[in-house]
Amino acid sequence: xxxxxxxxxxxxxxxxxxxxxxxxxxxxxxxxxxxxxxxxxxxxxxxxxxxxxxxxxxxxxxxxxxxxxxxxxxxxxxxxxxxxxxxxxxxxxxxxxxxxxxxxxxxxxxxxxxxxxxxxxxxxxxxxxxxxxxxxxxxxxxxxxxxxxxxxxxxxxxxxxxxxxxxxxxxxxxxxxxxxxxxxxxxxxxxxxxxxxxxxxxxxxxxxxxxxxxxxxxxxxxxxxxxxxxxxxxxxxxxxxxxxxxxxxxxxxxxxxxxxxxxxxxxxxxxxxxxxxxxxxxxxxxxxxxxxxxxxxxxxxxxxxxxxxxxxxxxxxxxx
Amino acid sequence: xxxxxxxxxxxxxxxxxxxxxxxxxxxxxxxxxxxxxxxxxxxxxxxxxxxxxxxxxxxxxxxxxxxxxxxxxxxxxxxxxxxxxxxxxxxxxxxxxxxxxxxxxxxxxxxxxxxxxxxxxxxxxxxxxxxxxxxxxxxxxxxxxxxxxxxxxxxxxxxxxxxxxxxxxxxxxxxxxxxxxxxxxxxxxxxxxxxxxxxxxxxxxxxxxxxxxxxxxxxxxxxxxxxxxxxxxxxxxxxxxxxxxxxxxxxxxxxxxxxxxxxxxxxxxxxxxxxxxxxxxxxxxxxxxxxxxxxxxxxxxxxxxxxxxxxxxxxxxxxxxxxxxxxxxxxxxxxxxxxxxxxxxxxxxxxxxxxxxxxxxxxxxxxxxxxxxxxxxxxxxxxxxxxxxxxxxxxxxxxxxxxxxxxxxxxxxxxxxxxxxxxxxxxxxxxxxxxxxxxxxxxxxxxxxxxxxxxxxxxxxxxxxxxxxxxxxxxxxxxxxxxxxxxxxxxxxxxxxxxxxxxxxxxxxxxxxxxxxxxxxxxxxxxxxxxxxxxxxxxxxxxxxxxxxxxxxxxxx
Numbered sequence: 001x002x003x004x005x006x007x008x009x010x011x012x013x014x015x016x017x018x019x020x021x022x023x024x025x026x027x028x029x030x031x032x033x034x035x036x037x038x039x040x041x042x043x044x045x046x047x048x049x050x051x052x053x054x055x056x057x058x059x060x061x062x063x064x065x066x067x068x069x070x071x072x073x074x075x076x077x078x079x080x081x082x083x084x085x086x087x088x089x090x091x092x093x094x095x096x097x098x099x100x101x102x103x104x105x106x107x108x109x110x111x112x113x114x115x116x117x118x119x120x121x122x123x124x125x126x127x128x129x130x131x132x133x134x135x136x137x138x139x140x141x142x143x144x145x146x147x148x149x150x151x152x153x154x155x156x157x158x159x160x161x162x163x164x165x166x167x168x169x170x171x172x173x174x175x176x177x178x179x180x181x182x183x184x185x186x187x188x189x190x191x192x193x194x195x196x197x198x199x200x201x202x203x204x205x206x207x208x209x210x211x212x213x214x215x216x217x218x219x220x221x222x223x224x225x226x227x228x229x230x231x232x233x234x235x236x237x238x239x240x241x242x243x244x245x246x247x248x249x250x251x252x253x254x255x256x257x258x259x260x261x262x263x264x265x266x267x268x269x270x271x272x273x274x275x276x277x278x279x280x281x282x283x284x285x286x287x288x289x290x291x292x293x294x295x296x297x298x299x300x301x302x303x304x305x306x307x308x309x310x311x312x313x314x315x316x317x318x319x320x
Numbered sequence: 321x322x323x324x325x326x327x328x329x330x331x332x333x334x335x336x337x338x339x340x341x342x343x344x345x346x347x348x349x350x351x352x353x354x355x356x357x358x359x360x361x362x363x364x365x366x367x368x369x370x371x372x373x374x375x376x377x378x379x380x381x382x383x384x385x386x387x388x389x390x391x392x393x394x395x396x397x398x399x400x401x402x403x404x405x406x407x408x409x410x411x412x413x414x415x416x417x418x419x420x421x422x423x424x425x426x427x428x429x430x431x432x433x434x435x436x437x438x439x440x441x442x443x444x445x446x447x448x449x450x451x452x453x454x455x456x457x458x459x460x461x462x463x464x465x466x467x468x469x470x471x472x473x474x475x476x477x478x479x480x481x482x483x484x485x486x487x488x489x490x491x492x493x494x495x496x497x498x499x500x501x502x503x504x505x506x507x508x509x510x511x512x513x514x515x516x517x518x519x520x521x522x523x524x525x526x527x528x529x530x531x532x533x534x535x536x537x538x539x540x541x542x543x544x545x546x547x548x549x550x551x552x553x554x555x556x557x558x559x560x561x562x563x564x565x566x567x568x569x570x571x572x573x574x575x576x577x578x579x580x581x582x583x584x585x586x587x588x589x590x591x592x593x594x595x596x597x598x599x600x601x602x603x604x605x606x607x608x609x610x611x612x613x614x615x616x617x618x619x620x621x622x623x624x625x626x627x628x629x630x631x632x633x634x635x636x637x638x639x640x641x642x643x644x645x646x647x648x649x650x651x652x653x654x655x656x657x658x659x660x661x662x663x664x665x666x667x668x669x670x671x672x673x674x675x676x677x678x679x680x681x682x683x684x685x686x687x688x689x690x691x692x693x694x695x696x697x698x699x700x701x702x703x704x705x706x707x708x709x710x711x712x713x714x715x716x717x718x719x720x721x722x723x724x725x726x727x728x729x730x731x732x733x734x735x736x737x738x739x740x741x742x743x744x745x746x747x748x749x750x751x752x753x754x755x756x757x758x759x760x761x762x763x764x765x766x767x768x769x770x771x772x773x774x775x776x777x778x779x780x781x782x783x784x785x786x787x788x789x790x791x792x793x794x795x796x797x798x799x800x801x802x803x804x805x806x807x808x809x810x811x812x813x814x815x816x817x818x819x820x821x822x823x824x825x826x827x828x829x830x831x832x833x834x835x836x837x838x839x840x841x842x843x844x845x846x847x848x849x850x851x852x853x854x855x856x857x858x859x860x861x862x863x864x865x866x867x868x869x870x871x872x873x874x875x876x877x
Contacts (some may be wrong), residue, residue, distance in 0.1 A: 025824045030839035036666065051825030054835060058557035059819060065561050066724065070731035072741050072824065128644060153541070155554065191541045194838050198434075201643040201842070203443035204455065215839070222841065225644040318544070 023049040024253045027064065028077040029057040029240065031214070031273045035077075038269055042260045048253050056192065057083065057158055071247040074254045077116050077240055080158035082303045084113040084241035094244040096255055100262035103279040105289070113243040116261055117275035120237045120292055121163045123229040124197060124216040129206035136231045137167070140209050141181040148206035149187040151317075152196040155310050159193070159238040163210045164313055165302040166236035166295040176316055182209060183317040201226065212238070217274035217286050228286075234293040239278070325784060329703040332691045336710040339688075339752040343725025344574075344717055350728060351567035377551065381572060384530045384547040387465055391529040392522055394469030399476030400518075402622055405615055406477070407484025408510070410605040412612065415868050417619055418481075419861045421474040423627045425809035426853045427634070428830060429471045430534025431846070434837070435633035436467050437538065438643075445633060448647045459542040468535045470626045472528055476521045478802055479761070483517030484510060485605075486768055486798075513768070515587065520764040523584040523715075524756070527577045531718030533816055548573050552720060553816075563724070570721035581715045589767075631853070638846035656843035660851060667848055670827040671855065673743075677828065678811035678856075681750040682804040688751070689758025690800055694792065696759075697766040698774070711763075714755040722752050723817040741823045749817040754810060758803040765799035766792075801867070805860055812856050 028035045039050035053063070057079040064073060064087075078084060087093055093112040101114045108115035123134055131144050140149050154161035167175035188205070190196055193212045199205040201224055208216070213228050220226045242261055244254045260266045267282040276284045302309070350356045352364050402421075406414060424432070439445045440454040440463075447453045457463050487510050495505035533549045540547065548569055555566040608615055636647065638656055645651035660667040695707040717725070726749045730740040739745045769792065777787035815830035822831060829852045836845030 027824065030835070033840065049825075051823065053822070053824035054839075055819060055831075056557065056838060058561075062556050062561045063727075063820065065563065066727040066820075067731055067740075070738065070740060126644060156557075188542060191537065192838070195538070195541070198643075198842060199437075199441065202438060202441065203644065203646075204441040219841075223642040223645070225642070 022047065022250070022253060023051060024074050024250060024257055025051045025053070025072050026075045026077075026257070027053045027055075027060045027073040029060055029079040030054060031218075031275075034269060034273045034275075037272075038261060038266060041265060041269065042257055045260065046253075046256055048256070050257070058156070071245060073245055074248040074250055075242065075244055075257050077242045079119070079238060079240050081115075081239050081241055082158075082299050084110075084243055085299060086303070087243065088112045092246055094246045094248065094251065094254075096244050096258060098255070098259050098262050100259050100279070103281045104262070105278075105280060108239050108278060110241075113241040114258075114262070115239040115278035116242040117270040117273075117278055118237050118239045118289060119159065119275055120213045120230060120289075120294075121159055121166075121210045121235050122213040122216065123231065124200060124208040124211035124213075125227050125229055126200050126203060126206050127225045127227050129200075129203060131206045133227070133229070134207060135229060136233055137209065138178055138181075140187070140207060141178065141185050143185075145185060145207060147186040149182060149185060149209050150196040150199055150205045150207075151182070151187055151189050151209040152193045152211070153189045153191055153318075154313050156192040157196075157212075159212050159236075160210050161306070161309070162236045162238055162297060162302075165305075165309055166234075166297050168309070169297055169302075170234055170295045176312065179313065179316050180320070183320045187317070189318055213286070214274040221274070230287065230292055232293060234295040236295050236297060237276075237289065237292070240275070326703060328691060329695055329699065329707065332688060332695065333703075333706055333710060335688050336692065336707075336713065336755075339748060340714045340717060340722070340755065341710065342729045343722050343752065344713060345725075346728035346732075347567050347570055347721060347725045350563055350724075351571050354564040356728075376546070377548075377569060377572065380546050380548045380551045380569075381576070383545045384549070384573075384576070387461070387468070387536075387547060388526050388529045390462070390465040391468045391472060392525050394465055395473040395476045395522070395525045398469060398473035398622055398626065399521075400480055402619055403477040403480030404484055405618075406481035407487075407514075408606060409608050409615070411608065411615060411619070415864045416861075417623075418478075419857060419864055420623050420627055421477050422805060422809055422860055423631065423853065423857055424471050424474050425806060426813060426856045427471070427630060428534060428813045428815055428833060428849065429468070429532060430538050430815070431634065431833060431837075431849050432471060432630050433467050433535045433538035434842075435630045435637065435846075438637055439629065439633045443646075445636065445647060459539065461543060461545065464535060464539045464543060467539060468529050468532060470630065471532070471535065472525050473622075473626060475524050475528070475806075476518070478806070479517045479521030479524075479764070480514065482761075482799055482802055483514040483764070483768070486765070487513045516767050517764045519584045519587045520760045523580050524760060526580045527715065527718075527756070530573065530576060531720070533720065548576075549718065549720065552718075556720070556724065566724065570718070570724070573718055573721065577715060577718075578712065581712055585712075634846050634849050634853075638843050638850050640843055643842060656841060657847045657851075659844055660847055666827055667832060667851075670829050670832040670848075671852065673826060674812050674814075674829040674852070675855075677743075677746055677750060678808045680747055681754055681811040682808040684747070684751050685755050685758045685807050686800050686804045689755055689803065690762050690793075690796060692759050693762030693766055693796075694788070696763055698771060698792075711759055714752060714759065717752075719753045719814070720816045720820075723749055723820040726752070726817075726821060743823060743826060745821050745823070746818065746826075746828075749821050750811050750814060753814070753817060754807045757806050757810075758800060761799040761803040762796055765796055769795045805863065809856060809860065813852065 026035065026039060035052045035054045039052050042048065042050055060076065060078060061083055095111050097111060098114065101109045104115055125134055131148060134140055152160035154164050187209065193215060196208050197211055197215060200208050201219065216226055216228045220228065242258055244258060248254045262279065267277040267279050271277045271282060271284050274286050276288055353361045355362045405411060406417065411417065436458060440458040442453045442455045491509045491513060495509045531549055533553055536547050536550050540550065552566045552569040555562040555569065639652050641651045641653035641655065659665060692707060692711050695704055696711050699707060726745065730738050730745060739748060773791050774787050777791045782790065813830050815834060818828045818830045819834065822828060829848065833845045833848050836848065
């Protein structure tokens, strides 16, 4: 046993020495393949090894908070813009404006963080579900979709939360009437994004209200009978901030990585996952931000009302 | 006490303190001091109001208990009859059945839940094949309990079959000689003597069902009830996270498990269950005779529901070109296996990582657990009292809680060096999480072995170490090996701690599958599960066959 501990201790010592060398620790929300592709291409270009931790935004944030007294991450990508604001306010982020960030829209470029890519929320409809093709959020309250609608849980999916907040911003009280009508139509709220989409793939349900668009585009490209429909009345977008932590031991490598993610090559990799690239001059594989009717949300105001909005959602939909 | 013995005691106690005590301590501190993770002791107890503020925690606690009780009943229905038969009778292919019933442990619970969902939900595989839609059954309280039962019933099967094997037909035979009928002999001799092992396994079922995350997360949200673990997880994984609330929920969870453990301990210690007194006796199992076929039919039925259907659903899903394409020949395709077998793939790395982690965890837990159990049952003096208290700890702490405790403890600023951020931290967490199995199995087993065997060896001139090596250890071996196989199976697909603790760049089977399911393709996740399950069961089958070849000595487990 003592030997086990000595062994473990020497492994750890070896590892902490190795960490001084040219390596970068990168925590990121999905898509998983993207993190690997970016880190491999970056290593090929610079020789710097990137250790990737990929999970959901919630898991990434939980890990960052738990590690607060002994921070590990150098660069972080989250799927929630608000989380970057929060960490910036707590003084955790390093100021850096990448030269490659110039072509990102101004509202997605901040002194301490910048969008890596953008997703939007949409309706994901199974074309073989024997239901009429929906075109608007409100269509899903129709009798034709009774017991056939799913929605990601706003308390587990940051983007679903943004959708609820966005609908409230654009429709006011009617947004809550819409959600109540969906609940009356037996919409289910089974969990995070994947949990909402998967029943629709097999046909147990017909349509997702508030699907993350790039995941659905990806499944459609893989041959699933899924169509992504963005309502003309408007939807919300979820920009994905990339940021450098103030605690990084390796700021030059971290900056180089951010530059690379925003470079032509990096943004092309982002586009391949069906996200909208953050840079407006890079072509996406799907409708871009200018083709969407984007509902703007005041992130600060919404974040402050998070508990209230979730409580009202639970009351209106889940505990109806 | 001889010096080496006290040294071993001290080392085992130290291991328990470092592996489990420390994380628990940090959880408690976090529960009391909300700002503890930031290194501050400000505003103690300010978060306790959460418990009384709303009744959500209490509702979750009630749901947790109800679910655990129903799962216990389910596990008795599925595991007890086949366990008793396996222990007392010469069942054809007994060792093969052992491996078959280990399979449920190799299936990550949340993958199993997805597999059942894809089978039973509307337009699922069952409806596609037979037109029957059992969605209403699956998405109900009983449905969740059913799926959890199928993950856990092997615990009862293994514990019961080992215990009945140890008690053997000999005591029952003695009763028969004295005029008892077979049922009477079973009821007054065999069953009571096996109670500690059955109670121990039910306790594990209780603990595992209240700390299980995958199944309730996948299914319970659809049925509208929350349990404590999903509540804790939500607090930990939804930003902004609430470490203190999670710590408080964890304390409640620990209290529940602790209560169950005390109850089991009380049952196990209030009288003697010694059944191995050293009298030479060939362990010979009764023949099934005409019951051979009905018994095999029963084993097949349990295997069909518990193993074949979920495995088939996982396999079929991995082979579907598209999910929306359904079960048609034209839609079958191997393309989702391609990413696993590309050279140097991350999937292969994940398999290797999980393999060595599970192996190291199995050996380390068996060693520590065996020593701890020995001291708890056979020790004397202060060492025993301390160990008795410490050995309760690992039982009371759910995986997710331990993982958080490990993060808090090993990131603490006063440590000069830390394992955090290295692969070793995963090993530390795995050992802490899985230590209860060897401890519980070995304690239950030791309580059946008479201490006079040790004494006889000592009288014959053997040292304490020699007596342990040649007498007690071989007698404990079956239960330790069973526990090691369990630990290996569970560790090879561990999820929660891996997600939270794996250093950046390191992937395990569990995290790979989870990531595929969340972000990649369901089919690739299922394909990885198929590969991992095949490899792990192959390894366990080989171990079991090797043990069978060595049969005839004390290793009859």
